[in-house]
Amino acid sequence: MTSAAQEQSVVVGIDGSDASLGAARWAAEFAIAHALPLTLLHAVPRLEWHFAGAEAPTEPGGNGDEVLAAAEADLRSAQPDLVIRTATVKSAVATALADASREARLLVVGSGAADHRVLGGHAVRTVHRAPCPVVVWRAPVAKRSGKPLPVVVGIDDSEASGRALAEAFDIARALHAQLTVVHMWELDAAVGMGDLGGAGNMDWQLLDVLETQQRRRMDELVQPLARKYPDAHVVKVFQDVSPAKGLTDLSRQAQLVVVGSHGRGRLAGSVLGSVGQNLIHHAECPVLVVR
Template structure:
C-alpha cells in the first residue's frame, strides 16, 4: 500500500500535533506524507472594504507559510521524509473528501484556525466521517501514549472494517488490542424495574461474549502476534470506550457512511469520542449496502 497519509494543515497547534503524529505513522508504515491546506475566500465581503483578489492573495500567502511550518515538524520527526505540499482554494470538507480517495489515512487536529475552524463541530465532523474514503484519525491528547489499541465492536458489519483496521494498527505498533463490546437491554431493565429479586443478565452477557468472539475470530487468525483482551460490559458504548481510552494509543470506531454515524457511534457517541477522548480517535467507514 503506497497511498499517502494526508494531513489537514491550518497553522494551529492542534494541526501541528496532527502533523507530528502522521509523520511518525508514515515512518512506521513506510508511506509517503501529504500536507494539505484548503481555504475559501469569504463570501459577502463588504463592497469597497476588501478586494477579493487581495484577500485571496493573503490567504494563499498564509497557507503557504503554514505548510512550510508543518514541513519543519515533519523534518524534526525524520529527515528522510519528503512531504508533498498542497495549497488549494476550495471548501475544506469537499477538498479533504477528494484527497481521501487516494489516501491511506486522513489525519486532523481537534481545534482549527482559518479554513479548518469548526471542522469538528456538529454536523461537519459527522459529514466528513461518513464521506471520507479512508480511515479518518482525529489526533487528541497532549502526549503520545504507548498503550493498547482499543476498538469498539458492536456485533454488526458496521464495525468489521474498524476491527480490521484496529488489528493492523496493533500489529504495526506491536501493541495489545482491547476489543470492547458494550450492551444494554433497556426493555429488560424496564420489565424488571421494581422487582425485589436481582435481575439475571447472565444469558444476555453470554450472548454478548459469543457475538464478540465471532467478530474477532478470523482476525485473530490473521494476526496471531496480536494479544487480544476482550471486554464485554453492560453499559453505553461511549462510556465503555472512554474508560479504556485513558491508557490507549488509539480508539477505533466504525461508521456506515451516508454522512451519518451509525451503529456503535450512532448519534452522540461518535461526536462524544471526537470531542472528549484523551487519545487519537479513528473513524473507519464501512461502505453502505446500497
C-alpha cells in the same frame, strides 16, 4: 504491498495550529510504518480568496505557504526519509479534505481545545463526508511510561465493527501496542428493561443467552485476525455500560480509540455511529473512525 496501495497517501489537514501539527506528526509516524507518502493539505475557502483579492487571507499560523513549509520542516527533522507532498486548495475546508480522502489510505485532522480554529470546527463534517478512515487527533491525556499505551477498539455485531477491528489490529501491530477489544452494551435495554428505570422483573435466562451470544460473536470477530497477527497482544473487555461512556473512560488510558462509522448492532444500545460522533467531541486521545 500492492501497487495500488503504494499510490495512496496519508493526508493531513494543516492550518497552522498546534493541533494540526500534532496531527501531522501522528500521521507521519503512521505513513512511515506503512511505507506510504504523506500529503500536507492546506485549504482556503474560495469566499475568503474572493474578498482578499490577490492576497491569501491571513490565518492564525500565517499564510498557506508558510504554514505548509513550517509543518514540512518540523516533520523532516524527525523523519528525513519520509516522502512529503504539500498542496494548497481553494475550497471549503471539509470539501477539500473529503475530496483529497478519495484517493487516501487515511485522513488525519487535528482537534482539541481550540475547536473554533480552521480545521477543528470541521472535524465532524469531515468524518461524515470522507470515504476513507479518518483520525481526529488530539493530544492524549495519558502519558507513556515504558511500554506503549494501548489501542482501544469498540465493536458490536455490525459490518462496520469488523472493518474497525481489522484496522485496529493493523495499527496496534505498527505501534507495537496492546489491542483492547471492547464490547459494551446496556443490559437493561437489551432485555427490554430500558424504559422501566430498573423496575420490574429481570429475565435472567434471556440475559444469559444474550451475553453468551455476544461473547461468541466477539470471539468470531477476533480469532481470524488474531491468527493473521500472531504476535498481537489482545485483551477483551465486555461491560454493561453505554458504549459512549465506556469508550470515553478507556480513552483516558489509551493512545487511540477506534470505532466503526454508522454501525448498528441488532441489540438496543449497540450503536457505534452515534458513539463515534460522541468520541470525536469527548475522547481524551485521538479517535479513528472507520467506514
